[in-house]
Amino acid sequence: MKDGLYSAPQKDIRFVLREVLEVERTLARHAPAAAIDNETLDQIIEGADRFCHGELAPLNATGDQQGCVLKDGKVSTPDGFRAAYEIYAASGWPGLCAKEEDGGQALPMMASAILGEMLSGSNISWALYPRLSEGAYRCIVANAPADLRKLYAPKLATGQWTGTMCLTEPGAGTDLGLLRTQAAPAGDGGYLLNGTKIFISSGEHDLTENIVHLVLARLPGAPAGTRGVSLFLVPKRLPDAEGRPGEFNQVFCDAIEDKLGLHGNATCVLRFEGARGYLLGEPDKGLAAMFVMMNSARLGTGAQALGLNEWGYQKSLAYAQERLQSRSPVKPKSAGYGPDPIVCQPDVRRMLLTQKVWAESARMFLYWIALQIDLDLHGNEEGLRREARDLLALLTPVAKAFVSDNAVESVSLAMQVHGGSGYVTDTGIEQTFRDVRILPIYEGTNGVQANDLLARKVLPDDGARLKRLLAMIERQDQAWADMPAMAPFLAPLSSLAQRTQTLLPGLLDAAVRDPLRFSSCATDFLRIVGHLVYGYFWCRAAHAALTKLPDGDAFRSEKLAAARFYFEHLFVEVEMRIARLSASADSIMEPAALECR
Structure with a gap:
């Protein structure tokens, strides 16, 4: 931790990449199409840390204090957020893993895992704006017809536009079979959507000129339940013939949630009132199409949890090393009463080590998950691809739930290490605690993830x-x-x-x-x-x-x-x-x- 701000744990990241996972050797041997050398990984680590420490971390506290402002249907993000986004996009960070044909750099998913941890640790509210776009990009590439893909994928890959995931409705949260948003054919190949979505992260903002919403809705006569859900691409503004944002598309931001944490991110209530949309994938099979983005978001939650876990640990370790209070239990009585740093206390060390180990465990696991994605996509043997695919299916709910639950415990311990100072705003750890608490809830509560693991990933194949x-x-x-x-x-x-x-x-x-x-x-x-x-x-x-x-x-x-x-x-x-x-x-x-x- 430098200057009291988040800094990436570069030494541990390199240890995981080089010594534990042997990323360079593994990809070169088993997925040469996704190969990356240690020198390039070092450039990513150093460049991402430089951006996150220098641009994002200084905005973390002020973004929390200012929050987002909704006026006349438009959201203004906190001071500095837009300038930081412009630097982010100009530096090519949005397209690290996007295809070259879309303006991306076609790097392996490991690059995204490294960046995701640092973005979240330095400023999770800001990070939510661009990181959702990565999942939206992959969903469009996997499901969109050629004309939509050609128009929208490059805009997301280069960061010109951002994306959202619009699932939840009043009365339809985890049980998406209850959603009521309707999509009526417009007669020209498009659809008109009507309905309300809630809890939409980054649903409206001033960082980019357009926002691409991926929306679950029902077609006329669709079957009840999840079997009748379709997926639609709905832009905030309809692109003109040259692909520039044009006419407003009847997507209204009615409110931004007043919430416990993540104040710098606009969590929106969006109303679709005859908004033009385009079908992604097949009718009534929207959940299968959306799972590309949903699984990306679940793994993203793990990265967010890792980042906040690491930041809480950095803060509490620095505090424990400086705070003089009580005597070390191994200090000779003859040495006088002078107080020692609280890091000498066994229970404080237990709390610090718990935070440290949960963070380092998650880093190994999540980076390995990224490696499995690359082996699944680019592996040179079918058996290898199948094994990676099976492990990803099994462990995605674990990456979301186990990592985020541990992160909440870790940040709570970080506050405990700070004592009374942790409960007031001056130290900043209370913001981290407020920010981390959403992670076990969103992208499917952790109880839902546990049921998914046992009932859907273990039971069906014995x-x-x-x-x-x-x-x-x-x-x-x-x-x-x-x-x-x-x-x-x-x-x-x-x-x-x-x-x-x-x-x-x-x-x-x-x-x-x-x-x-x-x-x-x-x-x-x-x-x-x-x-x-x-x-x-x-x-x-x-x-x-x-x-x-x-x-x-x-x-x-x-x-x-x-x-x-x-x-x-x-x-x-x-x-x-x-x-x-x-x-x-x-x-x-x-x-x-x-x-x-």
Whole structure:
């Protein structure tokens, strides 16, 4: 942390990319079409950190204090936001991973993962404006007919326009089958949309000349429920023949939400009143088309959580090193009463290490997820692509829920380390706490993610995708079994993998015999899978430290200490979670348990 502002943890990022994941070698060998060298990765790390530290971090507190202003249907963003966006777009950041034909740089998804962490850590409210556009771009590329793709994809890839995701309505949040927005054929190949969407991040702003809304709506006579939902592209302004924003398209911002955090981002109520839209994908199959953007947003939530986790840790560590209070418990009594920095206190160190380890765990996991996306898209073997695809399907809900829940705990601990100073606005950690709290809620609440993992990703294939993860852990265990120094890390992970394998048949059987128990244990199951993943990566980190960093190297010692802390203090959570897998749901569902008072 420099100047009291966010700075990217460049050393740890490089350790993950080079030593843990070996990105350069992995992509060159298995996905040469997405290959990237360490020098280019370094340029991305340094350039992104320079932009985030220099341009975005100074706007974080002022953006929170000023918020967004709605006047005459138009939203003004906080001071400095627009200028920062112009620098961002001019520097080519929006198109890091976009196709060259659209004006992008066609870099692997790892570049986006690195940038996403830094943007969110330095200024999450600002970051939401351009980052949603990345998912909108991919959705359009995957689903739009050629004429729409040619017009809209380059505008998003270059940052000239931004994009949104318009799903939620009053009375239709998680259950999108209840949405009521209508799309009537206009007679010329287009559609006219009518309805209201709520909680639309970046729904209206002054950063770009146009906004591309991706909207779920129903066609006339569409089937009830999610089977009758279609996806439409609806621009704020209709492009003219040269592709320039022209006529206003009857998309009205009726309000911006007055919310706990993210004050610098306009979370809008949008009213579509005969707004012209264009079908993306097939009629009545809008959810399948939109999942391209929804999954991108879920992984984006993980990146946001990582960024805020890291920023909270940086602030609380700096405070703990400076704050003089009480005596160190190991300080000789003869040394006098003089106070010591609170970082000497065991409980403060526990809180700091928890924050540090949750952040570093998430970084390894999310960067690996980005690597799997590249292997899925560009892998040179079908078996490799299939394995990457299966692991992505299995672990996307974990990347959203596990990472964001841990981030909320971490930032809460960061506030605790600050003591009373953390509860007032001067230190800024209370803003981080307010900002992070939305992450377990949006893009599908974490309970929904847990149900998605268990009921949709594990149950339908009898755990086949989960067994891929367990097999990956077993291969690692076998490869390093002859290293005594790895035993403290491999043994608990191997034990959990074997217990999960043993518990799986009974859990799947409960889906039929005891569906209430099956549903009630979904969150516990997700936490177990999260620890399987984190344990796997801490074994990789420990192995990399032991084999690639020299004896006596301070960073080697730091990594091994972090791995020990994870397994001794955080991984043990699985014991409680396993116990609850077999617990009855009766006490949860008992009507008297929630009697009105």
